[in-house]
Amino acid sequence: MANLHDIAYDLEKAIRDSDEYQTLTNAYKAVNADDVAKKMFDNFRQLQLTLQQKQMTGEQITEEEAQKAQQQVQLIQQHEAISNLMAAEQRMSMLITDLNKIITKPLEDIYGNPENLS
Amino acid sequence: MANLHDIAYDLEKAIRDSDEYQTLTNAYKAVNADDVAKKMFDNFRQLQLTLQQKQMTGEQITEEEAQKAQQQVQLIQQHEAISNLMAAEQRMSMLITDLNKIITKPLEDIYGNPENLS
Ligand SMILES: [Ca+2]
Ligand SMILES: [Ca+2]
Numbered sequence: 001m002a003n004l005h006d007i008a009y010d011l012e013k014a015i016r017d018s019d020e021y022q023t024l025t026n027a028y029k030a031v032n033a034d035d036v037a038k039k040m041f042d043n044f045r046q047l048q049l050t051l052q053q054k055q056m057t058g059e060q061i062t063e064e065e066a067q068k069a070q071q072q073v074q075l076i077q078q079h080e081a082i083s084n085l086m087a088a089e090q091r092m093s094m095l096i097t098d099l100n101k102i103i104t105k106p107l108e109d110i111y112g113n114p115e116n117l118s
Numbered sequence: 119m120a121n122l123h124d125i126a127y128d129l130e131k132a133i134r135d136s137d138e139y140q141t142l143t144n145a146y147k148a149v150n151a152d153d154v155a156k157k158m159f160d161n162f163r164q165l166q167l168t169l170q171q172k173q174m175t176g177e178q179i180t181e182e183e184a185q186k187a188q189q190q191v192q193l194i195q196q197h198e199a200i201s202n203l204m205a206a207e208q209r210m211s212m213l214i215t216d217l218n219k220i221i222t223k224p225l226e227d228i229y230g231n232p233e234n235l236s
Binding site for chain 2 (some may be wrong): 003004005007008010011012015018021025028056058095096098099105107
């Protein structure tokens with residue numbers, strides 16, 4: 001079989017050539033080319049990051065913050081370029097999750113099911 | 119080019135066939151076959167997990183806990199099967215980090231260097 005790293009490079013190229021990746025790239029370019037969409041999306045990402053960091057450090061997320069995030073999702077999804085980007089990100093994320101499941105199976109066989117090794 | 123998922127399965131097989139993975143599997147089996155080593159290693163992993171969770175939730179790690187972890191590392195590394203396993207885990211981890219860098223490059227091109235897309 002080909003070298004491990006060569007196969008990883010083949011996989012990188014296949015990801016880059018995939019519909020999922022092409023669609024994501026175009027959707028991301030479209031949002032960045034639209035100043036209003038870009039600003040809305042950046043603000044939303046910033047809010048998401050702030051809330052994620054709070055969750056990770058065990059800080060309480062206030063009802064006001066949760067409502068604000070919910071309202072922002074509804075607001076920005078009315079913008080077509082942004083809702084396209086969010087859909088493309090979700091498809092890409094599903095593909096990456098799929099590939100990761102395949103690739104991490106050998107390690108899962110060791111650490112996830114130690115009884116298989118006895 | 120072959121199907122994306124087929125390439126991922128090729129990569130999975132190449133990981134499984136690698137020296138790094140074979141060495142890790144054997145090292146893990148050796149620790150699990152040795153009741154003393156297994157108990158020492160499980161205790162150490164448990165302590166690591168506890169400290170990681172504290173860090174993630176922003177809780178302070180006491181000087182006593184840090185010292186205890188340090189002492190446990192020194193203690194268990196004197197056990198040959200365990201120090202073999204820890205070395206094998208480190209080599210495997212470096213390989214996976216390498217592969218991940220290759221595979222995540224397309225996404226990094228979008229999110230890490232947005233200026234490249236303009
Ligand atoms: Ca512009
Ligand atoms: Ca035994």
